[in-house]
Amino acid sequence: MSSDVRLPGPVPVAGAGDLPEVFTAALASVSGEAFRAAGAAEAAQRLLEAVPPDGRPWFVAERELAQALGQHLPVTWTDRTGLAECQVSLTAAEWAIADTGTVGLLLDARQPRACYLLPEVHVAVCRTNALLPTLSDALLRLGERDQLPTACVFVTGPSRTADIEKTIVIPAHGPKRLIAVLLDEI
Template sequence: MSARDTILRRLRERTDGPLSAPESDFAVVTHRGWSAEERLERFERLITSVHGEVLHVTRDDWTQALAQLLSDKGVNRLALGREHPVAAEARAALADAEVELVDVDRAIESWQREQFDRVDAGLTSVRGAIAETGSLWLWPTPDEPRRLSLVPPLHVAVLDADTIEDTFFDVVEAHDWAGGMPTNALLISGPSKTADIEQTLAYGVHGPRELVVLVRHPKGA
């Protein structure tokens, strides 16, 4: 009998019942008790510390801020979805702008080189953010595939201020990741970065060189 078979036999022949998971205390990863203002401050401080940019806008003027950002960054071709309200509002606002809007709802094989060589920026919505780590979290969809935030040299993410939560654990619990997590959940904490053996940090080697987060606030906030 192999060692594997011996271990399995012992497990099957247990006389004191099935094994059960020990009680776990998750207090260390939740219950921060931060206010909305504290969550926003922590998120912004952490994501800007790793070269992310944050622009504060309102839900009424965010598309004007987007148009100005694209102009300032010299963006000529912007990739974005169609169905999500963020993409739909951006398309309407940029219809007459000097920016070519690139459709992403195509088979990857038909425009693989185009997206790597000719797209200047990608625009995405986000599901929320994490104050403790300064991270965005995204659930890619066919309308906003994961490459939209991972391939273009500039990633523009639109975040509603009231969707920032304290910790990663709070996000997982509040949004039932265990019951419905997608296969491509993304956590983004700044632009792409890597370090060589000498610990020299470089940005944009394997993805976007720049990340700009448009934080949307209610009008008058």
């Protein structure tokens, strides 16, 4: 940008608080679920309690975080061709945003664009230390990359609509449930 720019810097947020707590509360307020686990084995155990497998395959993104959890799960995996029929999609979030209960996903070779939308349940795994206070923090991180992936998405809760007399209905076209897993260590 040219030098005469008088564009504002990030707007600071008052009192960010304990990020995992703020994140969990914010996600709950938009009907999302979140839990924190010390390691992948524990996370997988908690996930199985939250989402009992119903026999349909699960999609597991080819990213370290998703794979780490996936290897502890007694479910059949599917690739992206089976997305429309699978029960759960297990993705890796680059960041989680405390303020709004949001997970940020990069969509590229290892994580297809449609993966978080087609299955009934979307599970996004994020490192606890990738929790950021606001969307602006995540956008600054994203902008620091050499090149943006051709698609990325910030997800805040399961899909919803309120087009009929403002009554909130979950799901709309996307998942019925969004579960965020904060992982301390892989």
